[in-house]
Amino acid sequence: MTGFLQNTFNGLVSGAFYALLALGLAVIFGMLRVVNFAHGAFYMLGAFGAYVLLTEAGVPFWAALVIMPLGLAVVGMALERAFIHRLTRLDPLYNFLLTFGLTLILQDLVKLRYGVQSSPYQTPSALAGSVDFGVFDFPTYRVFILGFAVAVCVGVWWLLTNTRIGMVVRASTERPELTQAFGINVGRWVTPVFGFGIGLAGLAGVLAAPMRAVNPLMGADLIIVVFAVVVIGGLGSIFGSVAAGFGIGLVQAWGEAYLSDFPIVSQTIVFVVMAVVLLWRPAGLFGREEAPA
Amino acid sequence: MLRIENLSAWYGEAQVLREVSLDVAAGEVVTLVGRNGAGKSTLLRCVMGLHAGQRGTVELDGRDVGKLPAYRRARLGLGWVPDDRGSYATLSVTENLTLPPTVGPDPWSLERVYEAFPALYQRRDSAATMLSGGEQQMLALARVLRMGARLLLCDEPTEGLSPLLVQQVGDLLREAKRHGVTVLLVEQNLHFATGVADRHYLLAEGRVAEAMDNSEVRSRERELLSYLGI
Numbered sequence: 001m002t003g004f005l006q007n008t009f010n011g012l013v014s015g016a017f018y019a020l021l022a023l024g025l026a027v028i029f030g031m032l033r034v035v036n037f038a039h040g041a042f043y044m045l046g047a048f049g050a051y052v053l054l055t056e057a058g059v060p061f062w063a064a065l066v067i068m069p070l071g072l073a074v075v076g077m078a079l080e081r082a083f084i085h086r087l088t089r090l091d092p093l094y095n096f097l098l099t100f101g102l103t104l105i106l107q108d109l110v111k112l113r114y115g116v117q118s119s120p121y122q123t124p125s126a127l128a129g130s131v132d133f134g135v136f137d138f139p140t141y142r143v144f145i146l147g148f149a150v151a152v153c154v155g156v157w158w159l160l161t162n163t164r165i166g167m168v169v170r171a172s173t174e175r176p177e178l179t180q181a182f183g184i185n186v187g188r189w190v191t192p193v194f195g196f197g198i199g200l201a202g203l204a205g206v207l208a209a210p211m212r213a214v215n216p217l218m219g220a221d222l223i224i225v226v227f228a229v230v231v232i233g234g235l236g237s238i239f240g241s242v243a244a245g246f247g248i249g250l251v252q253a254w255g256e257a258y259l260s261d262f263p264i265v266s267q268t269i270v271f272v273v274m275a276v277v278l279l280w281r282p283a284g285l286f287g288r289e290e291a292p293a
Numbered sequence: 294m295l296r297i298e299n300l301s302a303w304y305g306e307a308q309v310l311r312e313v314s315l316d317v318a319a320g321e322v323v324t325l326v327g328r329n330g331a332g333k334s335t336l337l338r339c340v341m342g343l344h345a346g347q348r349g350t351v352e353l354d355g356r357d358v359g360k361l362p363a364y365r366r367a368r369l370g371l372g373w374v375p376d377d378r379g380s381y382a383t384l385s386v387t388e389n390l391t392l393p394p395t396v397g398p399d400p401w402s403l404e405r406v407y408e409a410f411p412a413l414y415q416r417r418d419s420a421a422t423m424l425s426g427g428e429q430q431m432l433a434l435a436r437v438l439r440m441g442a443r444l445l446l447c448d449e450p451t452e453g454l455s456p457l458l459v460q461q462v463g464d465l466l467r468e469a470k471r472h473g474v475t476v477l478l479v480e481q482n483l484h485f486a487t488g489v490a491d492r493h494y495l496l497a498e499g500r501v502a503e504a505m506d507n508s509e510v511r512s513r514e515r516e517l518l519s520y521l522g523i
Contacts, residue, residue: 170383171392178379181341182393183367183440238383 002136007257008250013142015249016149017222020204022229022241023156024197030173030236031186031193032080032088037099039226040219041106042072042198046205047214048110051121061124061210068206069199076198077191085190103220110216118213127210145207152203153242160238169193173236225252228274234287244285248273294319294475295340295444300349302335302499309335311499313349317444322466322476324486327496328522333479334376336496337446340477341373342366353444368396372442376449376479378429379436380421386413389421389432393440399472400441410435427458434465444475451482463489483510483517495520 021043028036049068053059059067079102087094123141130137160166171179172186172193180186205219212218229248233240248270255269265272277285295317302310309332317323325333338344340351342363351359358366367373381389390406390413407414410431416424421432430450437445447466451459459482466476466489480486486493487510495503497520510517 167384167388167392171381171388174381174383175379177343177363178373178375178381179392180363181343181367181373181375181379182436183364183396184393185362185364187362 003257005133006136006138007253009138009142009146011250011253012246013146013249014252015246016146017204017208017245018226018229018249019153019242019245020149020200020207021222021226022233022245023153023238024200025226025230026233026236026238026241027169027173027193028197029230030238031169031176031190032084033092033176034084034088034095034099035092035227036197037096037223038102038106039099039197039201040221040223041103042076042201042219043205043208043222044110044216044219045072045106046202047121047209047212047218048114048119048205048216049202050206050209051119051214054121055119061206064209065203065206069203072202073195073199077195079198080191080194084194085187107216107220114216116216118215121209121214123210141210145211148207149204152200157239157242165189170238173238225270228270230284232274232277232284234281234284237284237286240284240286294321294354295477296350296352296355297336297340298350298352300336300339300347300351302332302339302344302348303346304335305346309499310339310347313496313499313501315494315501315504317475317477319443319475320470320473321492322470322478322490324478324480324490324493325496326480326483326486326493326517327502327520329481331496332499333496334448337448337477337479340366341371341446367440367442368394370397370441370443372396372437372440372445374433374437374445374447374450376452378426378433380424380429380432382420382422384421385418386421386424386432387417390436390439393436395439395441397441397443401435401438403439406435406439427454427461430454430458430462431465434462438465438469438474442474444477445469447476447478449479449481451480451485459485481521483514483521493517 021039025036025039028034046068049071050061050064053064053067083098084095087098127141127144129140131140131143160170168184169189172184172189176186225248229244230241232248233244251273252270255266259266259269298314300310300313301308313336325336327333335344339347342361350357353369358369384392390403412428413432413435421429424432434450450462454462463485470476478486478490487507490507492507493505493510494501495517502520505513
C-alpha cells in the first residue's frame with residue numbers, strides 16, 4: 001500500500017509538469033492553431049536560466065521562479081510578433097518547421113556555451129528534507145511542486161472562468177473565426193496568450209531545475225510525452241490538457257512500478273493510451289471536432 | 294444599407310460566386326434562395342469578412358468595408374447567425390450572450406433576452422452546446438439582438454427546426470424588423486421566406502438568376518420551386 005501511495009504521489013508530481021506544459025500548448029494551439037514544437041526548448045531555457053542566474057549572478061530559486069517565466073513570456077511575445085503571426089495563415093507545416101528549427105537553434109546555443117553534461121541545481125534550503133505522511137516520507141520539494149502546480153492550474157482556471165478576459169480567451173481558443181465575427185479582435189489576444197503559454201513552460205522549467213537533470217536536451221526528452229498528453233486531453237482543450245497531464249503522470253508512474261518486468265510496455269504505455277483514446281474519441285477526451293465559422 | 298457589387302468568390306480554384314450584385318435597404322428583410330451549392334452561405338461569409346478568396350465591392354451605409362476584418366464589420370453593426378448556430382461549448386448560455394460587445398444603438402438587455410426566451414433563462418448556466426437545436430437557434434438570434442446589430446446575416450435559421458420553432462424564428466425576425474433591424478437571410482424554406490421577407494434574390498450557380506418582390510412570389514411559385522430543385 002505504501003509503495004502504491006508513493007508511486008501515486010510520484011505520478012502526480014510528473015503529471016504536474018505535464019499539466020503546466022500541456023496547458024501552455026493548449027492555449028497556444030487553441031488560439032493560434034500552431035503546434036509549438038519549441039515548447040520543450042522554452043522549458044529547458046527556464047531550467048537553464050534558473051541555473052545561470054544562480055551560478056553567475058547569485059539569484060536564488062525564488063527570484064528565478066518569477067524572473068524566468070516573465071522573461072521568457074516577453075521573448076515568446078517577441079517571437080510571435082516577429083515570426084509566428086506571419087505564418088499562421090499558411091499551411092501549418094510552416095510553423096512546424098519554424099518552431100522545430102527554433103528548438104534546434106536554442107538547444108545548440110545552450111550546448112555551445114554549457115556543453116551537454118547535466119548541471120546540478122541545489123534544492124532551495126527552505127524546501128530541503130522530507131514531509132512525513134505517516135505511512136511514508138516524501139521529499140518536501142516534490143510536495144511543493146505538486147501544490148504549486150495545482151495552485152497555478154487552479155489560478156489559471158479561475159482567471160479563465162471568472163473574468164471577461166478569460167471568457168474571450170476561451171471563446172477565441174474554441175472558435176477563433178466565429179469570435180472575430182462577434183466583434184472581438186482575436187489578434188489582439190494572440191500575442192499575450194502566446195507569451196503566457198511560453199511563460200508557463202519557463203515556470204515548469206524553473207520548477208524542474210532542482211529535481212531533474214538540467215541539460216540542453218531535457219525539454220526534447222519531455223515534449224514528446226507532453227504532445228501525447230495534449231492529444232489525449234483534446235487539442236486546444238484547456239481542461240483536457242490539465243486533466244490528461246495528471247492522468248498520464250499517474251499512468252506512467254504505475255506502469256514503471258508495476259510493469260517493470262515488461263520494459264517495452266512500461267516505456268510505451270503513454271502512447272498506447274493515446275492510441276486507445278484516439279480510437280475511442282478521435283478529438284481527444286475533452287476535445288471537439290473542428291467546427292466551421 | 295448593404296450594397297454588393299460584382300462580388301466573386303473562390304474556394305481554391307473553384308469559383309462559387311460570379312459577379313454578384315445586390316442591395317438591401319435599411320429595414321428590409323431580403324432572402325437569398327437557391328439550391329445547395331448555389332453560393333448563398335459563401336455570399337454571407339463574404340459580407341461578414343470571413344471568406345478570404347473574394348473580389349468585388351461590399352458597402353455598408355455607403356462605406357466600402359471590403360478590406361475590414363470581420364471584427365470591425367461586426368462593430369459597424371453586422372450580426373452573424375451562422376448555419377451551425379455558433380454555440381460555444383466552453384461558454385455558458387449567459388456567456389454566449391454577453392461575449393460580443395454591443396455595437397448598435399438599441400441593444401437588448403440580458404433581462405429582455407431572458408424575458409423573451411424563458412427557456413434560455415432556465416438554462417442560463419448550462420454549456421450552450423447542451424441546449425436543444427431549437428434553443429441553440431434562439432440563442433444565436435438572441436445574441437445578435439443583444440449586440441444591437443443593425444443588419445442580421447442569418448444562414449438558414451430554420452434548418453432542422455420543428456414547425457413551432459420555425460414560427461417562433463419568423464416572429465422574432467418580424468419583431469426585429471419592426472424595430473428597424475435589417476435582415477439578409479439565406480433560406481431554402483420558401484414558405485418561411487415568403488412569410489418574413491420583402492424581397493428575394495435567387496442564386497443559381499453563383500449568379501443572381503432572379504430578383505423579385507415578395508408580392509410576385511405567388512404568381513411565380515412554380516418557377517421559384519424549380520430553382521430550388523423541388
